[in-house]
Amino acid sequence: MDSMLSSELRLPCGVTLPNRLAKAPMTEGLADERLRATDKHVRLYRRWSQGGCGLLITGNVQIDRRVLERPGNVAIDNNGGEDALRAWAEAGTEAGNQLWMQISHAGRQSPFYVTSKPLAPSPIGVKLAGSFKTPRAVTGDEIRDFIGRFASVAKVAQQTGFTGVQVHGAHGYMLSSFLSPYTNRRDDEWGGSLENRARFLLESVRAVRQAVGPDYPVSVKLNSSDFQKGGFSNEDCLQVVEWLNETGVDLLEISGGNYEQVALWGLEQEDESGKRASTRKREAYFMDYAAAIRRVAKMPLMVTGGFRTRGAMHEAINSGDCDVIGLGRPLCTHTDFAKQLLEGTVDEAPRFEDTVQMGEGYWGAHSPKNLIRTINTMGQQGFYYVQLLRLGRGEEPDLKLGTLSAIRQNLSNEIRAGMRIKAFQKEVPSTAAVPA
Numbered sequence: 001m002d003s004m005l006s007s008e009l010r011l012p013c014g015v016t017l018p019n020r021l022a023k024a025p026m027t028e029g030l031a032d033e034r035l036r037a038t039d040k041h042v043r044l045y046r047r048w049s050q051g052g053c054g055l056l057i058t059g060n061v062q063i064d065r066r067v068l069e070r071p072g073n074v075a076i077d078n079n080g081g082e083d084a085l086r087a088w089a090e091a092g093t094e095a096g097n098q099l100w101m102q103i104s105h106a107g108r109q110s111p112f113y114v115t116s117k118p119l120a121p122s123p124i125g126v127k128l129a130g131s132f133k134t135p136r137a138v139t140g141d142e143i144r145d146f147i148g149r150f151a152s153v154a155k156v157a158q159q160t161g162f163t164g165v166q167v168h169g170a171h172g173y174m175l176s177s178f179l180s181p182y183t184n185r186r187d188d189e190w191g192g193s194l195e196n197r198a199r200f201l202l203e204s205v206r207a208v209r210q211a212v213g214p215d216y217p218v219s220v221k222l223n224s225s226d227f228q229k230g231g232f233s234n235e236d237c238l239q240v241v242e243w244l245n246e247t248g249v250d251l252l253e254i255s256g257g258n259y260e261q262v263a264l265w266g267l268e269q270e271d272e273s274g275k276r277a278s279t280r281k282r283e284a285y286f287m288d289y290a291a292a293i294r295r296v297a298k299m300p301l302m303v304t305g306g307f308r309t310r311g312a313m314h315e316a317i318n319s320g321d322c323d324v325i326g327l328g329r330p331l332c333t334h335t336d337f338a339k340q341l342l343e344g345t346v347d348e349a350p351r352f353e354d355t356v357q358m359g360e361g362y363w364g365a366h367s368p369k370n371l372i373r374t375i376n377t378m379g380q381q382g383f384y385y386v387q388l389l390r391l392g393r394g395e396e397p398d399l400k401l402g403t404l405s406a407i408r409q410n411l412s413n414e415i416r417a418g419m420r421i422k423a424f425q426k427e428v429p430s431t432a433a434v435p436a
Ligand SMILES: Cc1cc2nc3c(=O)[nH]c(=O)nc-3n(C[C@H](O)[C@H](O)[C@H](O)COP(=O)(O)O)c2cc1C
Pocket: 024, 025, 026, 027, 058, 059, 060, 102, 168, 170, 171, 221, 255, 264, 265, 304, 305, 306, 307, 326, 327, 328, 329, 330, 332, 384, 385
């Protein structure tokens, strides 16, 4: 038994996490043609609930059916589906763990097979393999509407049995893109100074807290930095954390990067002056940043990204800079890795990110060639997405899935799913204040 990882953590709202391991949010891609949860979510989360983590955070649930992170997202946008959410929540809490719904708006990072009209603070497109259309800048009315939706979706989560919520303020999606001066070029009350850029996030968190009351866990996921020249910097992050101190956040999850700088997976990243960083941490990518955040944060911290060994997890908790360890990719193939860690039967997670690559060196994930890095990243993303689809269908993971095959399977799944949801996306009304 691992007594450190098994210890409980009491959150400011009064709820207690049963241990220090959390399944990080991971987009499932399992929704139906009307973006509702399905029996595949039930199957996957029952398995994860039995897998040992004290906290499971869902993949990003969208507040706007028109602009999704991918076509299999669950959205809560005037589409019913509450019974399916209840079934998902019941299965996902079966072992007595917490299950929090991550709530998001995809913003500019919504691919062409989901929408030809992404939304963003300013019309700055994502430069990535031609997969994203140039976004339209949202109006002030739309921003106010979206803040209301973050709150109402949180309320639906609470009413359907999810035991907490997380507001997604990281990885370049809508709230995160408002924080970044690179993507937010507005000159109204939502852009310019950091105070203005952070207003959308802070008002959304306040609205969520007001909707769910003081005793219900509310978390935020935030970038330690975008690792992008001209983007949201670590200094900005520290100031935003100070502001978040006043909004009643129970757990701050720290990550980093966006689609253009895939720091969240320990891959390519620029430093804030635009140079590609030479050091690549093999484990616990964001712990150095967590130490600085710890000095200003009043709430407990969860750090996600690269944790694979018991030793690194102990070191992180012992340092006092991290209260909860977030685990992502290992749980796509080894759903009970957390349980085995707690019981002391394994010390290390598998690292498929090291082997699902076109080759080594020049052909690998850290290749000097942009195109090769992009293909490897797509292969890894495909690998993990396909595993979650398999688990949702009740199949075992395919540990032998290769890079190119993962890309092929994933692209064909995504494009087919994109076609399936078109009719529903066009149905009027989405609850949007200003229909696109
Ligand atoms: C399949 C997959 C889906 C993901 N989807 C989300 C998501 O919906 N929301 C989110 O905040 N992060 C998402 N992430 C990022 C993870 O939460 C985590 O930050 C990242 O994988 C690094 O942790 P790891 O090294 O333990 O995998 C996803 C990661 C993977 C592998």
